[in-house]
Amino acid sequence: xxxxxxxxxxxxxxxxxxxxxxxxxxxxxxxxxxxxxxxxxxxxxxxxxxxxxxxxxxxxxxxxxxxxxxxxxxxxxxxxxxxxxxxxxxxxxxxxxxxxxxxxxxxxxxxxxxxxxxxxxxxxxxxxxxxxxxxxxxxxxxxxxxxxxxxxxxxxxxxxxxxxxxxxxxxxxxxxxxxxxxxxxxxxxxxxxxxxxxxxxxxxxxxxxxxxxxxxxxxxxxxxxxxxxxxxxxxxxxxxxxxxxxxxxxxxxxxxxxxxxxxxxxxxxxxxxxxxxxxxxxxxxxxxxxxxxxx
Amino acid sequence: xxxxxxxxxxxxxxxxxxxxxxxxxxxxxxxxxxxxxxxxxxxxxxxxxxxxxxxxxxxxxxxxxxxxxxxxxxxxxxxxxxxxxxxxxxxxxxxxxxxxxxxxxxxxxxxxxxxxxxxxxxxxxxxxxxxxxxxxxxxxxxxxxxxxxxxxxxxxxxxxxxxxxxxxxxxxxxxxxxxxxxxxxxxxxxxxxxxxxxxxxxxxxxxxxxxxxxxxxxxxxxxxxxxxxxxxxxxxxxxxxxxxxxxxxxxxxxxxxxxxxxxxxxxxxxxxxxxxxxxxxxxxxxxxxxxxxxxxxxxxxxxxxxxxxxxxxxxxxxxxxxx
Numbered sequence: 066x067x068x069x070x071x072x073x074x075x076x077x078x079x080x081x082x083x084x085x086x087x088x089x090x091x092x093x094x095x096x097x098x099x100x101x102x103x104x105x106x107x108x109x110x111x112x113x114x115x116x117x118x119x120x121x122x123x124x125x126x127x128x129x130x131x132x133x134x135x136x137x138x139x140x141x142x143x144x145x146x147x148x149x150x151x152x153x154x155x156x157x158x159x160x161x162x163x164x165x166x167x168x169x170x171x172x173x174x175x176x177x178x179x180x181x182x183x184x185x186x187x188x189x190x191x192x193x194x195x196x197x198x199x200x201x202x203x204x205x206x207x208x209x210x211x212x213x214x215x216x217x218x219x220x221x222x223x224x225x226x227x228x229x230x231x232x233x234x235x236x237x238x239x240x241x242x243x244x245x246x247x248x249x250x251x252x253x254x255x256x257x258x259x260x261x262x263x264x265x266x267x268x269x270x271x272x273x274x275x276x277x278x279x280x281x282x283x284x285x286x287x288x289x290x291x292x293x294x295x296x297x298x299x300x301x302x303x304x305x306x307x308x309x310x311x312x313x314x315x316x317x318x319x320x321x322x323x324x325x326x327x328x329x330x331x332x333x334x335x336x337x338x339x340x341x342x343x344x345x346x347x348x349x350x351x352x353x354x355x356x357x358x359x360x
Numbered sequence: 361x362x363x364x365x366x367x368x369x370x371x372x373x374x375x376x377x378x379x380x381x382x383x384x385x386x387x388x389x390x391x392x393x394x395x396x397x398x399x400x401x402x403x404x405x406x407x408x409x410x411x412x413x414x415x416x417x418x419x420x421x422x423x424x425x426x427x428x429x430x431x432x433x434x435x436x437x438x439x440x441x442x443x444x445x446x447x448x449x450x451x452x453x454x455x456x457x458x459x460x461x462x463x464x465x466x467x468x469x470x471x472x473x474x475x476x477x478x479x480x481x482x483x484x485x486x487x488x489x490x491x492x493x494x495x496x497x498x499x500x501x502x503x504x505x506x507x508x509x510x511x512x513x514x515x516x517x518x519x520x521x522x523x524x525x526x527x528x529x530x531x532x533x534x535x536x537x538x539x540x541x542x543x544x545x546x547x548x549x550x551x552x553x554x555x556x557x558x559x560x561x562x563x564x565x566x567x568x569x570x571x572x573x574x575x576x577x578x579x580x581x582x583x584x585x586x587x588x589x590x591x592x593x594x595x596x597x598x599x600x601x602x603x604x605x606x607x608x609x610x611x612x613x614x615x616x617x618x619x620x621x622x623x624x625x626x627x628x629x630x631x632x633x634x635x636x637x638x639x640x641x642x643x644x645x646x647x648x649x650x651x652x653x654x655x656x657x658x659x660x661x662x663x664x665x666x667x668x669x670x671x672x673x674x675x676x677x678x679x680x681x682x683x
Contacts, residue, residue: 099490103495109515109518127523174409175406182402193414197419199614204659205421205422207421207654209421230413231416232413261399290621292509293621293641311513328517330513335507335511342498342502342505350565
């Protein structure tokens with residue numbers, strides 16, 4: 066190290082701005098990897114959208130063309146003819162909206178109680194809520210299937226929604242947020258005689274809107290994509306959500322000529338999430354990357 | 361709960377520091393006042409619905425699985441025969457189990473290593489202030505939020521040996537498409553590639569947050585001391601990223617061991633891609649209806665996850681370099 070320090074302080078040639086070497090370096094080490102990484106993600110999704118407009122003839126070829134001959138939604142109509150796609154879409158929307166809303170409300174109430182309401186053993190209760198994040202949903206499927214079937218919940222909306230409502234993730238995220246709120250505001254409200262209900266609805270919820278939105282958006286994405294549970298609890302095509310219905314379509318087609326129709330169905334699953342993600346990217350990313358256990 | 365230091369991973373913007381912790385201890389009251397009794401009731405009213413749901417649908421299944429695992433029971437049948445530890449004996453002696461464990465290990469190691477290694481490279485590429493980098497960050501993260509079923513179908517189409525665009529590209533390069541669906545090893549490779557594609561953005565965004573939290577003075581000091589960029593990366597950046605690496609190791613390993621959607625849509629019969637979780641699914645819902653045996657696998661898997669988590673938290677955490 067000492068030997069190096071004796072070097073004269075000369076700016077190396079390549080550090081000068083706009084030198085030829087610098088320009089090349091910027092393009093190769095700067096833009097190229099960024100463009101490459103983006104293309105690897107974007108191209109398959111673009112390919113999906115283009116294929117959803119291609120006819121069987123255009124797909125059953127060894128020399129695929131990039132653009133479809135026409136952008137007429139033939140495959141979408143065909144998909145709707147083979148499985149009740151309108152109905153599947155509606156089912157997915159119903160399950161997502163009800164499931165995500167109830168989860169957010171439950172998480173807000175539980176987190177408020179855990180942070181602001183006196184109760185013995187709160188720490189233990191929180192630990193039990195937090196530990197649910199470590200229980201993989203897959204090991205719950207069989208017992209919940211038996212339980213919900215016994216209650217008559219197969220092929221019903223409540224049967225799809227109910228077992229997923231328990232929310233450890235939202236409770237954890239909102240508890241972290243509520244703990245950062247200045248205690249002085251809430252104490253002032255308490256002295257003024259505001260009830261817990263008032264403190265929750267007039268103070269805590271309004272100033273925590275970004276965190277609540279984060280929980281809501283993550284739950285929306287999660288409910289929309291949910292696969293294993295609806296796959297086992299639903300067998301009636303009219304009650305299926307999109308991922309399950311698409312599986313049915315995939316299994317019933319089982320031929321390469323069905324890819325146009327399948328890609329149309331896939332667009333209907335993927336594009337709504339991409340739109341939501343594009344609009345609320347910051348909330349969703351921060352929500353999904355905060356899953357860490359902190360104390 | 362043991363603590364894992366989470367790198368704050370917001371793409372931009374910082375959370376304001378807490379002024380006063382809202383749950384700071386308040387003056388204790390000597391007697392059980394009317395007010396604290398009302399507080400208890402409020403707590404119960406607010407928290408009970410969620411706590412009951414958690415008890416019913418998260419914790420009860422764990423216990424049910426342990427009970428089911430002692431039964432010889434066909435799903436849907438009204439009769440079940442207790443077999444004690446018979447299912448466990450079958451699991452640990454069955455010739456199929458070894459294959460399932462090997463598949464699980466290969467899938468987990470490859471997907472964790474692949475997503476983390478590539479994630480770090482992508483994070484390094486994205487850690488620049490250039491035009492359009494915000495879009496690239498969002499784009500790279502986006503597959504993580506997409507439906508596994510949708511992603512699986514898109515890639516099945518791409519991988520199709522006859523009409524898939526990959527086979528077209530390979531033909532242009534003078535080679536023919538591998539038999540992705542007839543060779544179990546290649547099927548596993550294909551699923552691993554797609555899984556990494558879907559998850560690499562998560563690792564990249566978390567590594568990016570880690571990179572951005574590194575004090576630039578350290579890197580400049582190293583440059584003044586004459587360290588080249590490779591030396592700086594391996595001697596300074598990588599050690600400083602070790603909390604992030606550790607955090608990712610825990611989360612991505614748990615995620616990989618729970619992977620289901622892609623496996624189900626891309627290879628329904630599970631030949632070559634039959635991990636523990638998939639075997640548990642197949643045994644109960646794949647036609648055999650062996651509920652007791654499936655519950656046994658689920659219980660083994662759950663114990664494995666708990667052991668792994670405890671092991672990672674206790675052993676690895678000591679070796680992690682903290683700032």
